[in-house]
Amino acid sequence: MIRQLALCAALAAGPALAQELSLPGGARQLTERISALDSYDLPVGVFTGNAVPARTIEGRIERRTWRVQAGSRTTLQVLAPLREQIEAQGYEILLDCEARQCGGFDFRFGTEVVPNPDMYVAIRDYRFVSAMRGDEALSLLVSRNPPDAYIQLIRVIPNGSDDHVPLVVTETASGSEGLLAELHRDGRAILDDLVFGSGAAALGEGQFASLATLAGLLDEDPKLRVALVGHTDDVGTLEGNIALSRRRAEAVRARLIEAHGVDGERIEARGVGYLAPRTSNSTAEGREANRRVEAVLLGSR
Structure with missing residues (x-):
């Protein structure tokens, strides 16, 4: 019932180690944009009334989105396995919230989102996670437009870190x-x-x-x-x-x-x-x- 897609990247500790994330079945990559040097405002808190608290990080920025056949799966069911895997790889979760807790409309439009149709965000049905591992940052945004779910992953490798392995997608099971x-x-x-x-x-x-x-x-x-x-x-x-x-x-x-x-x-x-x-x-x-x-x-x- 689940098609596994492995996303391989280097751990910050060194190029010989590998990170592996598995996306849910039916995932199809919609976009990939890599900036050799750019900045990203990583959300670290929910909307406070006038802004989304963020940490600005400079470096190589990788932005990717996928569409998934979600069926009856909720945003939490799509996100939870990804969150568990990044924690297992040594990331520290800084922010983990669902739409209402995050700040709804204000949070969604106060953080970076790949434009539609490559990323869809339902104001009342999304989940967001941001995390750090050393100087490396990562965020996940999941939302649904039934019967599909959309996943956005933004990863930042800081300046001066040349030992990372590019994020790649491989199919391991149908x-x-x-x-x-x-x-x-x-x-x-x-x-x-x-x-x-x-x-x-x-x-x-x-x-x-x-x-x-x-x-x-x-x-x-x-x-x-x-x-x-x-x-x-x-x-x-x-x-x-x-x-x-x-x-x-x-x-x-x-x-x-x-x-x-x-x-x-x-x-x-x-x-x-x-x-x-x-x-x-x-x-x-x-x-x-x-x-x-x-x-x-x-x-x-």
Whole structure:
């Protein structure tokens, strides 16, 4: 379900060491701009009422953006693995905030953002992290424009540091390989590129890679069956949510039959409402993460 993209760069400690970051599946680089010598105002605090506190750093500046097929993933779900990896590589987090905490509109327009369409920022749905490792600075900005998420990375290598390794992108696994691995390992996987309207059961238009992969798996093994299980957040009654979650599972089942030619007798559609959450429903992001459809392998018939 996840395609891993490795971003390799040198640690400040020396050229023999390497930093590795993995972007989520479906990531496509939109832009890359490298300035041999420039300055960047690294945000180190939230908007204070008149400005975004920042530390001006001069040096080689690398600006990159990506678009990711986010599906039901929240901005936190996209950002968290990246944040964990930069911390593991020795970066000290200076600022870590979500849209409202950062300062919303004022923060977004008080910090550097690559212009649209190469970077999209929803004023109420973004997350920002800035970090330092020695004299090296790095910032990450993640936002969503469903079904996609956008990632911006700005990295500053200070003047006089000539031992860095350029940031490169290499593909190490495909989305289909990730989904298949998860299904074989756990017997279940979230079809996280699916898109439903708020409160709606109709599946959005488009080519959903997860469905093509699932159809391919069923085609390879005619004895396999699968249950599609719909899940919701906890807004509303249990009965209403179970009905909605089942209708969404049925919409996915219909798409597999109509668009991919899967035998309907090999696919069940079920709904469990809010009875099996992925995370807490106490936040908007948690509720969004809990709205999903999972595939469960049932084995041979």
